[in-house]
Amino acid sequence: MALLDILTYPDPRLKNRAETVASVDDSVRRLIDDMFETMYQAEGVGLAAPQVGVLKRVIVLDCGDRSGSEGIAPLPPVQPIAVVNPVVESSEGCVAWQEGCLSVPGYTDEVERSARVIVTGLNREGEPLSIEAEQLLAVCLQHEIDHLEGTLFVDRLSRLKQTMVKKRLKRKSVEAPA
Numbered sequence: 001m002a003l004l005d006i007l008t009y010p011d012p013r014l015k016n017r018a019e020t021v022a023s024v025d026d027s028v029r030r031l032i033d034d035m036f037e038t039m040y041q042a043e044g045v046g047l048a049a050p051q052v053g054v055l056k057r058v059i060v061l062d063c064g065d066r067s068g069s070e071g072i073a074p075l076p077p078v079q080p081i082a083v084v085n086p087v088v089e090s091s092e093g094c095v096a097w098q099e100g101c102l103s104v105p106g107y108t109d110e111v112e113r114s115a116r117v118i119v120t121g122l123n124r125e126g127e128p129l130s131i132e133a134e135q136l137l138a139v140c141l142q143h144e145i146d147h148l149e150g151t152l153f154v155d156r157l158s159r160l161k162q163t164m165v166k167k168r169l170k171r172k173s174v175e176a177p178a
């Protein structure tokens with residue numbers, strides 16, 4: 001396995017739409033494994049392939065409770081989930097969650113999303129999978145699927161807030177290039 005470089009805002013590659021994976025072969029499995037390793041190392045709960053510069057519809061997440069492992073890096077796997085070609089089949093309710101993103105380091109904000117979703121796709125073996133999720137897992141799935149459309153959580157903030165936040169993030173990226 002290998003650690004991958006995580007692109008950070010305002011890298012224009014984060015705005016691209018990812019392509020459907022035609023078949024889940026060894027190269028896709030290697031990508032999934034590397035993404036998991038990169039995500040745990042960065043202490044994130046989710047990662048989408050475009051964040052590591054790969055325009056494929058692949059996401060990994062682990063929203064398992066790691067409260068017992070606080071301060072120990074990298075985070076251990078608890079509830080690893082990989083989805084290839086994820087699709088939100090149904091969604092309901094509304095929940096506001098304080099979100100962050102490995103591609104937007106040092107900034108979190110509240111975003112409103114569906115409270116419950118059913119997401120379908122393929123697993124690491126290329127078999128169909130269906131996930132019924134709520135709360136953090138539902139939020140995380142929607143956040144990662146957004147990345148496949150080139151959308152960051154900061155794109156979902158109010159127009160006024162976006163202008164403010166994006167200016168701040170751009171300034172930060174000039175001062176300290178990643």
Ligand code: NI
Binds near residue numbers: 102103147
């Ligand atoms: Ni993200």
